[in-house]
Amino acid sequence: MLRFCLQLQLSLESCVYSLLENGQTYVRDTGCISLLLQLFRTTLSTSEKNVSDENTDPCYQLWSSVCSTLCACVNNPQNEDNQNICYSVFPYAKEWLESCTEPEIVRPICSFLGLTVANNSYVQKYFASIGGLATLAKVLLELMHDSCLSHSSMKLAVVVTKTLDACIANNSTMGVVLAKYHTVSELLKLLSNETLSTGEKISIILTIGHCTEVCAEQLSLKLYDNLLNVNDAEELDVQVRKRCLQNYWKKIHFAQN
Incomplete structure (x- = not known):
């Protein structure tokens, strides 16, 4: 079994490079992608949370290679057909994120999620519908609580942030879900960290922008409505003044007669 896993791992890694050449x-046509998705679901169990020996564990190495290959299946270039197949394992990815926040698990899953939802509003909506956004927000919250103690948690929080951004980039209305978890506040805290690179800070800023885009639109609509109300009130006031003035001159006219 060990030998088989290692051989399959090498085959998958070589497959990644062939995929970059329009493979x-x-x-998809040969059914290989279905096998990859099956391996993603079954190679590791969420009950096996100890992945500290990931460098020597053949099952983890196989699972990691499967994640990398699936990433190549949906990206570089973006392949919408493959994205629409790969999202079928999102519930399993969500279950992993709910049970384990180890970098060895979170990083591969976030890479897979981010590339599978990228520029695909249909897949983004599906991920949100199964509670995926809420799960990512909870993971970010947990990592931020750990970040004051762990530099690796801070870096991993950036990875989760980029994934969140990919999940709402084409459907900013779904960002409303994140308000419940005070995601923007957590992102602002993350942004204030001086150890982050310029690129990481830009990613955080973009995510904040997408999270607040709907709120900005709603605020704009409210301001517009208020402006209409003010204009209506001013118009009503003008009409009242005109009527009062007309009544005044009528009274004077009748008094003179």
Whole structure:
């Protein structure tokens, strides 16, 4: 079994490079992508939370290679057909994130999620519908609580942030879900960290922008409505003044007669 896992791992890694040469369609047509998704679901169990020996554990190495290959199946270039197949394992990815926040698990899953939802509003909506956004927000919250003690948690929080951004980039209305978890406040805390690179800070700023985009639109609509109300009130006031003035001159006219 060990030898088989190692051989399959090497085959998957070589498959990644072939996918970069327009092999994505072939992987789908031959059913290989279905096998990859099956391996993603079954190679590791969420009950096996100890991945400290990931460098020597053949099952973890196989699972990690599967994640990398699936990433190549949906990206570089973006392959919408493959994205629409790969999202079927999102519930399993969500379950992993709910049970384990180890970098060895979170990083591969976030890479897979981010590339599978990228520029695909349908897949983004599905991920949100199964509670995926809420799960990512909870993971971010947990990592931020650990970040004051762990530099690795801070870096991992940036990875989760980028994934969140990919999940709402084409459907900013879904960002409303994140308000419950005070995601923007947590992102602002993350942004204030001086150890982050410029690129990481830009990613955080973009995510904040997408999270607040709907709120900005709603605020704009409210301001517009208020402006209309003010204009209506001013118009009503003008009409009242005109009527009062007309009544005044009528009274004077009748008094003179």
